[in-house]
Amino acid sequence: MPEILFREALKRGLQEALENDPRVFMMGEDIGEYGGAYAVTDGFLEKFGPERIKDTPISEQAFVGAGIGAAAAGLRPIVEFMSISFSLVAFDQIVNMAANLRYMSGGQINVPMVIRAPTGAGVQLGATHSQSFETWLAEVPGIKVVCPSNPYDALGLIRSAIKDDNPVIVAEPALLYGDKGNVPDEYYEIELGKADVSRTGTDITLVSYGYGMRPVNSAADSLEERGHSVETIDLRSLNPLDIETVLTSIQKTNRVVLVDSARRTGGVMAEVAAELQQRASEWLDGPIMRVGSIDVPWPYNRGLEREVLTDAGDVLAAAAEGYGM
Amino acid sequence: MASSTKSNAKSRSQSSKPSRNGDSAPLLNKDLPSTVDHLDLFKMMYLIRQFEIACGENYSKGLIRGFLHLYIGQEATGVGAVSGLREDDYIVSHYRDHGHALARGMDVNRVMAELFGRATGTSKGKGGSMHLFDVAKRFMGGHAIVAGQLPLAAGLALAQQYQKTDALTMCFFGDGSTNQGVYHETLNLAAIWKLPLLFFLENNMYGMGSSIERVRAGGIDFYPGIATYGIPALEVDGMDVLAVKEATDVAVGKIRNGEGPQFIEAKTFRFVGHSLADGQKYRGQEEVKEWEGRDPVLTFPAKLIEMGVVTDKEIARIKTEVDETVAKSVDFAEQSPEPDLSQIYNDVMV
């Protein structure tokens, strides 16, 4: 299988959609002439023209709202935020409009729109540019939220997101754009709402998604070096949330560590933990362990930021504390 | 240009009085050659008035709940504006949406049923008064976050442009909504993308209890400032249904001609409170009385009769017919079933 970058995987998915479906078009700040803040759309303007690759003013409310309107009228817009931190000024449109339109119209209006946004900390952008609001959006009924952790999933999920008739948020961990991974040339999609058991094992289950899979994978390597058999689950989708896959795994391993790379409090793993507490406590040999980034505004300083961000050491410490591993 | 409209090409002095135009010649027989059109306009205005009165009554009875914003006083604006559209044009409205919905030809029974929260309502009882939708009629809501509907309308217009049709989107909004940032964003976006979007401001002088003078720097006239965006803007007397129709025709013509977004400011007035919860402590009855003197539901038929376009018999016949329609809609709503509880889970996702 050929190896490609995370950003190239996304680009491939977007390009296919633009080539195959004339209803698909893109909007966002500096996605055209500039080529995209993370170069995902580089070259698109030349290829598809300004009608389909629309550079927008710095008006997130207006262009997200315009995407919703265009979707309601039968187009399939793909809208890009420069950062998910900037989605806050457009939350009204995402939540009150995109998520609610179908329900409050009694099923008359669909919003087949994709919103892409770089997310997460780790590149010293400070408090306003490092947040992970996919965790807030995951609470909202009426929108789907996915967050890939590798190039294979990035391509499979973006393909499904574009085909989906609902609004879908694709949160793209900014730290991963330059990651490499195997991606086959043959066409595939990844169903939205299905977690991936990315490593199978019998002693402990580590659950995360997006950037969080990086510390999970390295912690899993360390645990295996110490002779433990580790199962890792990549949720991939935050809404719908695939709790069943986690439950099945825990019935086998009886141990679990939940890992958020976003802030710990109120994160997606808080929701997973609550479900497990209700449905899996009889299977567990110890407490549901949860790690996440420290609950402070993201610091700029490299040392401070690294300390705040979840890492493999945090995951290992939780496995040790909860299960003596 | 109609004498009852003003454009932002020229400046004018401000006045907080009701827009006048008593001296301007009526537009009868100019754009609307047959009497049928005049009667249709009257009938729709009267329907909206009676519908709203019935809503108020049923709110008092507790059959309609939630927030209820009536369109009483503004009928000429909505009816004149919507009468200038084609079937393939979109309309986007805000929470004061009954008038726009009815003017668009939405089913009276189903709209009333929606207000009653019944299964037969336009949104199966899940939307309510502030969230009316009828996609078949291209009526795209009913939006209750002030100014939130503006970018949605821009997107509908963007789709019309993208699909290379000459259809357009008309978006209603109130004076109060112009203090939201997204108002500026949308005007700018529509202008730079030359969207087929008709911004239709219903300036009824108040946003809830806030008079424009208190909350807007720059006075009560919005249309002159729109030139900043390079968007042509007209002011029109919103109490004169024919003037509104003519202004709409002008703006619609320009949009279909590929000239990009247009802006109409109709000066109008709600004779009743913001919602049924409003005691109107913030304004004097004198001001209300003065505007009520220009009530389009009374003055328009009077003018038609005076000019010999219709007889008072015809007007009476229309009124009887409409009264029946409204009474039937209340019966229909009352007799309609409540939605089944299983409906809770439907329509969240496709």
Ligand SMILES: Cc1ncc(C[n+]2csc(CCOP(=O)(O)OP(=O)(O)O)c2C)c(N)n1
């Ligand atoms: C974002 C937001 N803030 C406040 C409100 C409450 N609210 C509803 S209508 C309204 C006044 C709006 O006035 P205007 O735009 O002039 O429209 P009108 O009611 O006069 O038709 C307010 C403050 C709201 N619905 N949404």
Ligand SMILES: [Mg+2]
């Ligand atoms: Mg107002």
